[in-house]
Amino acid sequence: xxxxxxxxxxxxxxxxxxxxxxxxxxxxxxxxxxxxxxxxxxxxxxxxxxxxxxxxxxxxxxxxxxxxxxxxxxxxxxxxxxxxxxxxxxxxxxxxxxxxxxxxxxxxxxxxxxxxxxxxxxxxxxxxxxxxxxxxxxxxxxxxxxxxxxxxxxxxxxxxxxxxxxxxxxxxxxxxxxxxxxxxxxxxxxxxxxxxxxxxxxxx
Amino acid sequence: xxxxxxxxxxxxxxxxxxxxxxxxxxxxxxxxxxxxxxxxxxxxxxxxxxxxxxxxxxxxxxxxxxxxxxxxxxxxxxxxxxxxxxxxxxxxxxxxxxxxxxxxxxxxxxxxxxxxxxxxxxxxxxxxxxxxxxxxxxxxxxxxxxxxxxxxxxxxxxxxxxxxxxxxxxxxxxxxxxxxxxxxxxxxxxxxxxxxxxxxxxxxxxxxxxxxxxxxxxxxxxxxxxxxxxxxxxxxxxxxxxxxxxxxxxxxxxxxxxxxxxxxxxxxxxxxxxxxxxxxxxxxxxxxxxxxxxxxxxxxxxxxxxxxxxxxxxxxxxxxxxxxxxxxxxxxx
Numbered sequence: 001x002x003x004x005x006x007x008x009x010x011x012x013x014x015x016x017x018x019x020x021x022x023x024x025x026x027x028x029x030x031x032x033x034x035x036x037x038x039x040x041x042x043x044x045x046x047x048x049x050x051x052x053x054x055x056x057x058x059x060x061x062x063x064x065x066x067x068x069x070x071x072x073x074x075x076x077x078x079x080x081x082x083x084x085x086x087x088x089x090x091x092x093x094x095x096x097x098x099x100x101x102x103x104x105x106x107x108x109x110x111x112x113x114x115x116x117x118x119x120x121x122x123x124x125x126x127x128x129x130x131x132x133x134x135x136x137x138x139x140x141x142x143x144x145x146x147x148x149x150x151x152x153x154x155x156x157x158x159x160x161x162x163x164x165x166x167x168x169x170x171x172x173x174x175x176x177x178x179x180x181x182x183x184x185x186x187x188x189x190x191x192x193x194x195x196x197x198x199x200x201x202x203x204x
Numbered sequence: 205x206x207x208x209x210x211x212x213x214x215x216x217x218x219x220x221x222x223x224x225x226x227x228x229x230x231x232x233x234x235x236x237x238x239x240x241x242x243x244x245x246x247x248x249x250x251x252x253x254x255x256x257x258x259x260x261x262x263x264x265x266x267x268x269x270x271x272x273x274x275x276x277x278x279x280x281x282x283x284x285x286x287x288x289x290x291x292x293x294x295x296x297x298x299x300x301x302x303x304x305x306x307x308x309x310x311x312x313x314x315x316x317x318x319x320x321x322x323x324x325x326x327x328x329x330x331x332x333x334x335x336x337x338x339x340x341x342x343x344x345x346x347x348x349x350x351x352x353x354x355x356x357x358x359x360x361x362x363x364x365x366x367x368x369x370x371x372x373x374x375x376x377x378x379x380x381x382x383x384x385x386x387x388x389x390x391x392x393x394x395x396x397x398x399x400x401x402x403x404x405x406x407x408x409x410x411x412x413x414x415x416x417x418x419x420x421x422x423x424x425x426x427x428x429x430x431x432x433x434x435x436x437x438x439x440x441x442x443x444x445x446x447x448x449x450x451x452x453x454x455x456x457x458x459x460x461x462x463x464x465x466x467x468x469x470x471x472x473x474x475x476x477x478x479x480x481x482x483x484x485x486x487x488x489x490x491x492x493x494x495x496x497x498x499x500x501x502x503x504x505x506x507x508x509x510x511x512x513x514x515x516x517x518x519x520x521x522x523x524x525x526x527x528x529x530x531x532x533x534x535x536x537x
Contacts, residue, residue: 003294047522096357100396101283104297124300128352130323130331143328152506164508171512183515194520200513 003104006031008179009041009054009139012149012170013110013120016162019190020118022050022110023170025139026198027182028057037182037203045071046081047194049111050187051091054139055125056104063105067091084111084119088129095127102126106138116191141180144173163188163197171201299351300325303471305433306336306347307461308404309445310426311454314411314482315404318458319347320433320466321491322473329473333491337479341366341377343486344405345479346386349431350398350418358399362386379405379412383422391420400430406481433465433472440464451480459493466495 010025028039042052043064051067053060070090074082082090088109095103102125110120122136123129130136134153137145148169157165167186174181184199290296306319323331338359340346344366348355362385366377383403390397401416415428427445429437440461449457458478465472476493479486 001294002297003289004297006294092353092356096353097279098282099278099353099357101280101286102297103282124325124353125297126299126351126353128300128323128356130300130334132331146328146330154505160510161507164510164512165506167512168506168508191522193522196518196520197514198516200515 001031004055004106005140005179007055007057008177010141010145010170010174010177010180011041011052011054011106011108011138012135012145012166013052013108013122014135014149014153014162014166014169015118015120015133015155016157016159018116018118019159019162019188020110020112020120021159021162021166021186021188022052022108022120023166023184023186024052024054025141025170025174025180025182025201026185027180029179032178034182040185042185042187043068045087045111046075048189048191049082049084049087049109050189051087052108052110052138054106054108059103059105063094063103063107066094070094084109084113084121087111088119088121088123088131092123092127092129095123095125099126108136108138110189112189112191139180141173141177144176145169148173159188159190159195163195167199171199175202298326299353300330301351301471303433303469304336304349304431305429305437305462305465305469305472306349306402306431307429307437307441307458307465308347308402308413308415308427309441309449309454309458310404310411310413311449311451313451314406314480315413316451316454316458317345317347317402317404317479317481318462319477320462320472321475321477322466322471323352324471332474335477335490337477337488339363340382340403341370341405343407343481343484344377344379344382344403345481345486345488346382346404347402347430349400349402354397354399355401358386358389358397359401362389376407377405378407378409379403379414383414383416386416387420387422390416390418395419402428402430404481406483411481429461429465431465431472433462433469436464436468437461451482455480455489455492463493463495 008027008029013020013022022042024041026038027034028036042050045051053064071082091107091109104125106123106125108122113119120136121129121131122138135149137149152165152169163186167184170184181201182203183201186197186199188195301324303322303324304320308315308317317337319336321333322329323334336347338346338348340359340363346359348359362382365385366382369381370377386401390399395418398418400418403416404413413425413428415423415430427441444457455478459476462476474496475491478489478492
């Protein structure tokens with residue numbers, strides 16, 4: 001059994017019209033036993049930048065703490081928030097530093113850049129960036145997620161449509177994966193507000 | 205917070221051999237080890253006059269190791285934990301590879317590089333349109349095959365080193381400079397940095413094309429292919445290449461070679477990227493050919509009725525930027 005399947009996770013980020021959405025499942029397990037159904041995988045780095053971390057939960061928490069530390073230092077020095085592209089390069093460098101003994105994590109980064117242009121990106125566990133213009137996925141359910149997003153995604157969706165699409169893609173994919181699920185957690189971010197919603201899903 | 209720098213230092217003292225950590229002996233470009241061994245050799249001179257015991261030296265060295273700031277390069281702190289996990293039967297993860305077909309050829313005015321655009325993670329395509337032709341210098345580009353993180357990191361690093369070298373010398377970079385920097389880095393890591401590269405450019409000595417293998421060996425060739433689709437592409441080159449091709453013929457041949465890789469090799473796919481470098485000019489033709497358009501798009505699309513069941517909604521308005529009005533008199537008196 002792979003180390004990524006120890007805890008189980010599912011993450012998606014999608015781009016809409018001047019907005020983006022990032023969604024995750026809520027299960028935390030130890031192999032086949034579920035130990036929490038409200039585990040937080042998506043963290044806010046600043047108002048317009050969200051980070052989702054899939055993979056081994058302990059490495060995800062450690063990596064998140066290191067990244068928050070670096071971002072706070074950046075805020076103190078530069079007196080402004082980090083741009084999403086810069087943050088993605090920072091995460092990539094921190095992961096590549098551990099090339100021969102990596103963190104078992106796959107991050108998904110989503111943010112609003114200059115002129116409210118949405119930016120999404122994912123990486124493998126050693127920091128190979130994949131910048132996409134439509135959607136990115138990560139986690140144990142990633143193969144189903146690729147299929148669901150590929151068929152359900154349309155470019156330039158409004159925030160409400162984007163929410164419906166990303167929720168349906170997430171719920172239908174985690175239903176086909178034993179290690180993730182137990183509800184969903186979706187953030188839809190527009191230039192004026194952040195809407196956080198918790199979805200009702202199958203609890204098995 | 206600084207990650208603990210694991211340094212393996214062997215002191216130049218005849219009777220004391222001390223090692224800080226049991227990490228594998230990778231060669232680290234780290235000035236720190238030189239300064240520690242220097243200070244220890246000074247203490248050796250002292251120790252012959254005032255004998256210092258072994259535990260004292262070990263304690264002092266471990267203190268120095270913890271306080272040293274990280275000087276870049278790789279960090280091996282998680283290796284022990286990961287080794288323990290793989291001994292317990294947890295296989296290491298697979299990394300994103302660029303399955304790939306990358307090619308280069310020399311034509312009458314310069315160099316043409318070509319690459320496909322598929323990135324794979326095991327059998328799954330994770331990126332249908334990634335960039336495999338990396339910028340090294342205004343007159344040098346490099347295509348990368350192998351582990352995606354390694355090709356990106358190694359080309360970025362050498363690109364920065366070339367820029368610094370340009371500032372230092374005030375001259376245009378030469379292809380052999382990039383070649384030597386890449387091959388010495390890859391050799392130092394004995395093939396563990398899995399990057400197979402096709403490096404091409406035009407400098408003061410004319411057009412150059414090189415291939416670099418993950419262990420650090422290089423070849424200088426008039427036409428070259430690398431990656432899982434290299435045999436398919438090489439068959440096209442071997443039958444159709446000749447010296448003194450024009451630019452149009454060269455681009456057409458490169459596209460044919462990449463297409464043969466795209467259609468015949470499972471690790472390569474999607475579109476064709478081409479980069480033409482001539483004296484004083486470069487043309488980066490991103491997605492020059494798109495032989496795999498998506499033809500099955502449903503015109504209706506999906507539109508979901510607003511029926512997703514939501515348990516909780518929390519709306520956070522984002523802070524509005526406060527406008528500072530100029531010329532307010534209230535504070536001036």
